[in-house]
Amino acid sequence: xxxxxxxxxxxxxxxxxxxxxxxxxxxxxxxxxxxxxxxxxxxxxxxxxxxxxxxxxxxxxxxxxxxxxxxxxxxxxxxxxxxxxxxxxxxxxxxxxxxxxxxxxxxxxxxxxxxxxxxxxxxxxxxxxxxxxxxxxxxxxxxxxxxxxxxxxxxxxxxxxxxxxxxxxxxxxxxxxxxxxxxxxxxxxxxxxxxxxxxxxxxxxxxxxxxxxxxxxxxxxxxxxxxxxxxxxxxxxxxxxxxxxxxxxxxxxxxxxxxxxxxxxxxxxxxxxxxxxxxxxxxxxxxxxxxxxxxxxxxxxxxxxxxxxxxxxxxxxxxxxxxxxxxxxxxxxxxxxxxxxxxxxxxxxxxxxxxxxxxxxxxxxxx
Numbered sequence: 583x584x585x586x587x588x589x590x591x592x593x594x595x596x597x598x599x600x601x602x603x604x605x606x607x608x609x610x611x612x613x614x615x616x617x618x619x620x621x622x623x624x625x626x627x628x629x630x631x632x633x634x635x636x637x638x639x640x641x642x643x644x645x646x647x648x649x650x651x652x653x654x655x656x657x658x659x660x661x662x663x664x665x666x667x668x669x670x671x672x673x674x675x676x677x678x679x680x681x682x683x684x685x686x687x688x689x690x691x692x693x694x695x696x697x698x699x700x701x702x703x704x705x706x707x708x709x710x711x712x713x714x715x716x717x718x719x720x721x722x723x724x725x726x727x728x729x730x731x732x733x734x735x736x737x738x739x740x741x742x743x744x745x746x747x748x749x750x751x752x753x754x755x756x757x758x759x760x761x762x763x764x765x766x767x768x769x770x771x772x773x774x775x776x777x778x779x780x781x782x783x784x785x786x787x788x789x790x791x792x793x794x795x796x797x798x799x800x801x802x803x804x805x806x807x808x809x810x811x812x813x814x815x816x817x818x819x820x821x822x823x824x825x826x827x828x829x830x831x832x833x834x835x836x837x838x839x840x841x842x843x844x845x846x847x848x849x850x851x852x853x854x855x856x857x858x859x860x861x862x863x864x865x866x867x868x869x870x871x872x873x874x875x876x877x878x879x880x881x882x883x884x885x886x887x888x889x890x891x892x893x894x895x896x897x898x899x900x901x902x903x904x905x906x907x908x909x910x911x912x913x914x915x916x917x918x919x920x921x922x923x924x925x926x927x928x929x930x931x932x933x934x935x936x937x938x939x940x941x942x943x944x945x946x947x948x949x
Contacts, residue, residue, distance in 0.1 A: 583647025584671045585619045589682060591639045592668055593660045595626050596653070598810060601782055602628035602635040603653040611696040614650040617670075618694070619643045627700060628653065633779055634700040634813040635786075645671075648694035651678060659687050701813055703799030709743065709767040710793045713807070717787045719750045719761045720780045722910045722937060727777035728754035735774060735819035741796075742772040751824050752777075757903045758824060758926075758940040759910070773798055774821055779814035786810050827940065829928065832919035834895050836866055837932065838888040840916050843871075844908045846884050850875040851901040853882050861898030861944035866890045866920065875901075897923045898946040907939040 596615060604612045607630070616627040622643060627636035649672050660668065663682035671679045676691040720739075728736035733755075740751040749762040786807050787794070795806040798816075805812040850862040850873050865872040866888075873884045897920065904927075908916070913931040920927055923946070929939040 583617075583619050583649055584645035584669075585624060585641045585643045586667055586669045587624055587639065587641040589660060589663050589666050589668045592624075593657075595624075595637050595639050596657050596660055598786060599626045599628035599635045599637060600653040600657055601785065602630055602633045602812075604630040609696070609698065611650045611692050612698070613652060613654070614692060614697075615653045615656055616648070616650050616694060616697045618648045620646050627697075629698060629700055631698065632776070632815055633782060635782065635810060636700065636813075637810045639809070647672060649676065649678060650692040650694055650697050651689060655689055659689075701802045701815070703802040703804075705797045705799055707769050707771045707798040708795060709748075709765065709769045710795050711748065711763075711765060713787050713792060713794050714789075715763050716794050717784060718912075719748075719763060720784050722761045722912065723750045723752040723759040724777055724780050724784070725906045725910060726752035726754055726757050726759040726939075727780075729777075730754070735817055735821055738774040738776045738817040739780060740772060740774055740821045740824070743767060743769050744772075745770070751821075753822055753824065756900065756942050757907060758827065758938075759907070760824065760938040762936055771798060772821075773803065774817040774819070775803060776814060776817055779803075779812065783807065783812055786812065827926075828938065829919070829921055829925065832892070832921055832928070834866060834890065834892040834918075834920040836871070836888050836890050836918040836920075838871065838886070838916060838918060840908060840911065840913055842886045843888075843916070844905060846871070846873050846886050847899075847901055847904055847908070849873075849884055850882050851905070853877045853879045854901055859900065861946060862901045862904065863896065863898050863946060865894075865896045866918075867894040893922075895920045895923055896946065897927065898944040899927070899941055900944055903941050907941050911937055911939065913937075 607613050618625040623638040624641040625638045665683035669681045678689050678691045680687040742749045748765040752759045783805050797804040853875050860877045863874045871886050871888050875882045907929050915932045917930050926940040926942050
């Protein structure tokens with residue numbers, strides 16, 4: 583293989599595909615980037631047996647070929663090269679020569695035959711989503727994906743399209759986030775996408791893409807983002823009937839400024855840490871919300887103004903779970919719905935129903 587390519591293009595491509603490269607793999611080639619040079623395109627792929635990322639960039643190819651190079655060393659070398667044009671050449675012993683200006687490197691490559699094939703699947707469903715909308719939908723829900731592998735289905739989010747409404751639903755047993763948007767698609771389907779895959783999609787989506795094509799197979803999914811493709815397994819299993827968990831009515835409603843509420847909960851959080859997890863006690867009454875938190879460190883109290891309609895309620899929450907919900911809602915004001923001190927808090931924007939968050943309360947000790 584013998585090629586020349588622009589350093590900026592190569593550095594960007596290596597940086598992104600390397601996100602799917604294993605840092606410690608039982609198969610040595612999985613710690614590398616697969617490079618294929620055919621025609622006028624240089625194709626780069628990273629794969630960790632769960633997520634694959636590949637892309638193609640323009641290059642001048644004098645000799646066609648394939649090689650696997652260490653993602654770590656390739657990335658560091660390309661990033662530091664002095665000139666914009668990079669030449670890469672391999673010999674029969676898999677020695678790879680990388681030159682740019684007066685800088686020269688020799689690194690040992692691996693045979694591409696040792697690199698596992700990325701998943702191949704036949705598309706069963708496919709649809710397009712605006713890039714900014716998908717980015718927002720994932721960001722506002724992925725925080726509620728479970729990191730507990732005892733129930734693998736909840737380590738991903740439910741993607742559901744029905745009657746031109748696209749929803750993403752994430753649940754971890756302590757909270758739930760639902761984000762929905764209208765889409766121009768006649769597809770009706772649902773599947774569960776790993777949280778890790780969604781995080782990688784978030785990192786790749788830029789500001790220049792208008793639409794992202796989502797291709798769904800029986801066991802895999804592919805996100806086509808500009809020149810990049812993210813291929814991932816789907817999570818098999820039965821996802822919770824989330825609609826049944828959302829109450830149809832409430833005994834208490836509160837309209838509150840989001841920033842005031844975040845700041846108050848954040849102040850109570852100062853006495854909590856990784857080893858100290860006492861609930862933030864919230865007392866909704868009259869025109870105020872009273873906050874308190876008691877730990878072995880000490881006590882904290884605060885009050886903010888907010889009109890409370892309906893029954894007075896005293897309820898406790900994990901401060902981090904409550905803050906995650908509030909910080910991801912992207913609204914100046916929110917409405918809070920309560921059904922007593924033991925039912926989940928429902929948080930919605932004042933206008934529209936594009937976002938719903940549920941936070942399960944913590945049981946409070948007497949006093």
